Amino acid sequence: MVLVNTWLDVFGVFGIAKNTRVYGEERVSKYLMTFQYVPENFDGIILGPSLSANINPESIKEIRYFNASLMGARIQTMIPLLENVLASEHQMKRAWVCIHPYMTQSNEKEASQIMTPSAYWTAFGSIHLLRVYGFALIRWMNLAPNKYPSDQYLENGTNKFEPLFRVPDVAAKIEEEKALLHSEDFEITPISEASLKELWRLLEANQIQTTVYFHPVPLPIYEDHKKSFSHYWEQVKSTYSGKSPLITFENFNRADFSFFTGDLSNYIDHGHLSEKGQQLLLKELTRE
Numbered sequence: 001m002v003l004v005n006t007w008l009d010v011f012g013v014f015g016i017a018k019n020t021r022v023y024g025e026e027r028v029s030k031y032l033m034t035f036q037y038v039p040e041n042f043d044g045i046i047l048g049p050s051l052s053a054n055i056n057p058e059s060i061k062e063i064r065y066f067n068a069s070l071m072g073a074r075i076q077t078m079i080p081l082l083e084n085v086l087a088s089e090h091q092m093k094r095a096w097v098c099i100h101p102y103m104t105q106s107n108e109k110e111a112s113q114i115m116t117p118s119a120y121w122t123a124f125g126s127i128h129l130l131r132v133y134g135f136a137l138i139r140w141m142n143l144a145p146n147k148y149p150s151d152q153y154l155e156n157g158t159n160k161f162e163p164l165f166r167v168p169d170v171a172a173k174i175e176e177e178k179a180l181l182h183s184e185d186f187e188i189t190p191i192s193e194a195s196l197k198e199l200w201r202l203l204e205a206n207q208i209q210t211t212v213y214f215h216p217v218p219l220p221i222y223e224d225h226k227k228s229f230s231h232y233w234e235q236v237k238s239t240y241s242g243k244s245p246l247i248t249f250e251n252f253n254r255a256d257f258s259f260f261t262g263d264l265s266n267y268i269d270h271g272h273l274s275e276k277g278q279q280l281l282l283k284e285l286t287r288e
Contacts, residue, residue, distance in 0.1 A: 020155065033157075038084075069098065101229075162272075
C-alpha cells in the first residue's frame with residue numbers, strides 16, 4: 001500500500017505526479033502540496049481565506065501562481081503553508097496576500113495536526129489519504145455533482161465554488177451581513193498580529209515581491225462600517241515596519257474603486273467574487 005500510495009502521489013509530495021489537484025481534505029492536501037508540488041511547478045503563491053480561494057490566476061502568463069487560499073483560513077494558517085514553500089530550493093518570486101477582518105479575529109494558534117511537518121507521512125498512508133481517495137472517486141465518477149463537482153479544484157489550487165456559494169438574491173444577503181457586523185469583528189488579536197508580522201518577515205527575508213491587498217468589500221457593507229474598516233486597514237499596515245519596496249499594500253476599498261464594490265454583479269453573496277469580479281480584480285492585481 002505504501003508503494004502504491006507513493007506511485008499515485010496524489011499530493012505531489014514525491015515529485016512523481018506533475019499534475020495534481022485537491023480532491024478533498026483541503027487543508028491537508030494543500031499543506032502537503034506545498035512540500036514539493038507547489039515550489040517545483042509555480043513561481044508565485046496566493047495566500048488568503050475563501051474570499052481569494054476562487055481567484056483563478058491561469059490567465060497570467062509571466063508568473064505561474066498557485067492559489068493556496070483555504071476555506072475559513074485565519075492569518076496564522078498562512079504561516080505553515082509559506083514556510084513549506086520557502087524550505088524548498090526552488091525560489092518563489094511573487095505573492096499575493098488577501099486581507100479581511102475575518103482573518104485576524106481568532107486568538108487560537110494553528111493547532112491542527114494536519115498542518116505540521118509530521119503530516120508528511122500522511123502521504124504514505126493515513127485516514128486522511130483514504131478520505132482523499134474517496135473524494136477523488138466521487139469526483140471522477142461524478143457521483144454527487146451538486147455537492148462535489150468534478151471540476152471544483154484546478155491544478156493551480158483554485159477552488160471554483162461559485163455554483164455552491166451563489167445566493168439567489170445578492171443584495172438581500174449583503175443587507176443581512178450589514179446587520180451582523182459589530183466592533184469586535186474588526187479587532188486584531190495578539191496571535192493574529194504576531195502572525196502578520198511573521199508573514200511580512202518571511203516574505204521580506206526571502207525577497208518575494210508581495211502585494212498585500214484589502215479584499216474589496218461590497219460597498220453597502222463598507223459604507224455602513226466605513227470608520228471601522230478604515231481603522232482596521234491602518235492597523236494591518238502598521239504591523240509592517242520595514243521599508244522594503246518588495247512589500248506593498250493595496251486597498252481595494254478606496255473611493256476610486258467604488259465602481260467595482262458598488263457593482264453587485266461582481267459578487268455571488270456578501271463578499272465572494274463572481275467570475276466577472278475575479279477577472280476585474282486580477283487585472284488590478286497584475287497592474288499593481
